[in-house]
Amino acid sequence: MDAYDIFKKLTKGLTFKQRVLGVKNNESTFKALPVKKEELEIKEELQSENEEENQSASGGSDQSDLESGDNNDGDLQILEGVTVGEKRKKKKKEKTEDSLKKQELAEQNRYRNEHGIKVVGRHVPPALQDFSELVARYNVKQTLVDTVARCGYTEPTPVQRQAVPCMMEDRQILACAPTGSGKTCAFLVPVLHSLGAPTGGPRALVLCPTRELAHQIYREALRLSEGTELRCSVVRNIKESKVKEREATIRRSDIVISTPNRLCYLLNRDSVNISLNKIRWLIIDEADKLFEGSPDETSAFRQQLEQIMEASASRARRMAMFSATHTPAVAKWCRHNMRGLINVTVGQRNAATNLVDQELLYCGNENGKLVAFRQLVQQGLKPPVLVFVQSKDRAKQLFKELIYDGINVDVIHADRTQAQRDNVVRSFRVGRIWVLICTELMGRGMDFHGVNLVVNYDFPPSAIAYIHSIASVMKQSGCAVPEYMLALKQNPNKRKKLAKKAPRRSEISTILGKRPDNREQEGLGHGAHAGPVRIGNFTRTIELLRRRKLENEKDTKEEKSKENGVKPAKRRKIQPGEQVNRKKNKNKNNNQKKKGKSFKKNKIKTVVNKKAK
Numbered sequence: 001m002d003a004y005d006i007f008k009k010l011t012k013g014l015t016f017k018q019r020v021l022g023v024k025n026n027e028s029t030f031k032a033l034p035v036k037k038e039e040l041e042i043k044e045e046l047q048s049e050n051e052e053e054n055q056s057a058s059g060g061s062d063q064s065d066l067e068s069g070d071n072n073d074g075d076l077q078i079l080e081g082v083t084v085g086e087k088r089k090k091k092k093k094e095k096t097e098d099s100l101k102k103q104e105l106a107e108q109n110r111y112r113n114e115h116g117i118k119v120v121g122r123h124v125p126p127a128l129q130d131f132s133e134l135v136a137r138y139n140v141k142q143t144l145v146d147t148v149a150r151c152g153y154t155e156p157t158p159v160q161r162q163a164v165p166c167m168m169e170d171r172q173i174l175a176c177a178p179t180g181s182g183k184t185c186a187f188l189v190p191v192l193h194s195l196g197a198p199t200g201g202p203r204a205l206v207l208c209p210t211r212e213l214a215h216q217i218y219r220e221a222l223r224l225s226e227g228t229e230l231r232c233s234v235v236r237n238i239k240e241s242k243v244k245e246r247e248a249t250i251r252r253s254d255i256v257i258s259t260p261n262r263l264c265y266l267l268n269r270d271s272v273n274i275s276l277n278k279i280r281w282l283i284i285d286e287a288d289k290l291f292e293g294s295p296d297e298t299s300a301f302r303q304q305l306e307q308i309m310e311a312s313a314s315r316a317r318r319m320a321m322f323s324a325t326h327t328p329a330v331a332k333w334c335r336h337n338m339r340g341l342i343n344v345t346v347g348q349r350n351a352a353t354n355l356v357d358q359e360l361l362y363c364g365n366e367n368g369k370l371v372a373f374r375q376l377v378q379q380g381l382k383p384p385v386l387v388f389v390q391s392k393d394r395a396k397q398l399f400k401e402l403i404y405d406g407i408n409v410d411v412i413h414a415d416r417t418q419a420q421r422d423n424v425v426r427s428f429r430v431g432r433i434w435v436l437i438c439t440e441l442m443g444r445g446m447d448f449h450g451v452n453l454v455v456n457y458d459f460p461p462s463a464i465a466y467i468h469s470i471a472s473v474m475k476q477s478g479c480a481v482p483e484y485m486l487a488l489k490q491n492p493n494k495r496k497k498l499a500k501k502a503p504r505r506s507e508i509s510t511i512l513g514k515r516p517d518n519r520e521q522e523g524l525g526h527g528a529h530a531g532p533v534r535i536g537n538f539t540r541t542i543e544l545l546r547r548r549k550l551e552n553e554k555d556t557k558e559e560k561s562k563e564n565g566v567k568p569a570k571r572r573k574i575q576p577g578e579q580v581n582r583k584k585n586k587n588k589n590n591n592q593k594k595k596g597k598s599f600k601k602n603k604i605k606t607v608v609n610k611k612a613k
């Protein structure tokens, strides 16, 4: 094939205005019409296709002739400065790179699917296959990788596989992964790597909703930072006398873990001087919990976060949010405040884990729940058992009910002191307490090993927790859910209301007078009977236990008095006809007077009593 043939092939489809010159030095010279860029691209595409056909037909010899184009004489000039040969080579190279990229991407997606990872964002780094890969890929120190292995983490969990490389590449992320999926290590490893050696002053800040969780993260940070010089600290209680001590601790730490409340309390003190302007990583753990509540700017956490962000504002600062559920409020905040965001989701969004057997128990109403729980106890509970309730008041009520059931039960809620809470958590961990009642907030993110049963006594007040979605979510995770539960319909307005605010529930009590009313049905709606329930044996058992307890207390009092040689005070018998002048009666009479009831009526009652005696 000579140059003219090649020229003919390459210019196939081109329109030439005129033949400018006839023959010059035995060569035809043509001037092509100005070609639009798009047309040129289409033509080049066609040309390269032709070339490929040619190559396969001729074994590639012609192609190689053309491509060995160091010699510019062989290249055909169509537009000024652009030669077909060069352009084609570039295009071919790009094409090969593109197809390689596509292949890599497909491979990555397959790998992510295998691990239940979904990503949304631009230029998402490939997922991690192994912790040891970090050394070659990100220059992570071998000591850090060894420490991770010493913690028993032989291979990364799905959230670690994707969140770690993202953070290693300084990308801001919102990672949603089921509870217990190793999110703490997912952010601590990149943070420890990026901080390197201590430079003085905090450079990473971890915010979480509860003190207990802060301590748990702190313990994990201590474990993973072993072998590094980095100092981690948790902001402990901030009594007036401790403020200066806390300030000093923060100032000499590299990684600070705190609840937003405590940190803002310190930041707002005039006497305290804490600088956050060196912060490289601001991590928010259990973000869904922290953002819960009012979606406007007035929510306490949003204001605190704003203050912390202002105090730590710098070009180098990156943020990472970790959460067990995906909530629109968090997603929206991240979209608006985190540039180049990557969303990492592990498993089905807001799905129940399929590693745990789950059961939905229809209890009818509030008292039915207590009955059902006691039935569970009677059948034999295998401790440790965690029970979640909606509020601290309900936690106290349930505790009061269960304490007489002869099981080792305790409770943690915000009204208990830190020492009490720590003590209870410790006792639960070592098995001294079998059943631990806690509010959803208190139990958030707490990592208790070997918990045998988790009872969601009250559904949490979020939309995701609404009965119908719970049923569907559980079904998705492979649990048996009765069809009638899936078929339950709900008024959309009621559903919206429930999503915003927790339902009002009746008191947890076996006292028969305290019965639930219609309003307090928990969205179970149709068919849930609102009337009184038969508590029967349980009430009697509890009453007996109560009486027995009182009698025991009385006996011990008497025994103690005997031991001390003090006679127990005897109640004086009221003589028939004697005027009873108890303060209680006086108040009662006054109340009755106020209510317009006659005093006489009460007198008659006394007479009746006298007669009876």
Ligand SMILES: Nc1ncnc2c1ncn2[C@@H]1O[C@H](COP(=O)(O)OP(=O)(O)OP(=O)(O)O)[C@@H](O)[C@H]1O
Binding pocket: 152, 153, 154, 155, 156, 157, 160, 177, 178, 179, 180, 181, 182, 183, 184, 185, 323, 324, 444, 445, 446, 447
């Ligand atoms: N790669 C790993 N291999 C084995 N165990 C791991 C790994 N990463 C973390 N763990 C362990 O898994 C447990 C749960 O981890 P972690 O508390 O970080 O989960 P989480 O996702 O933060 O849970 P939550 O949402 O409840 O806070 C911990 O005991 C931790 O030591």
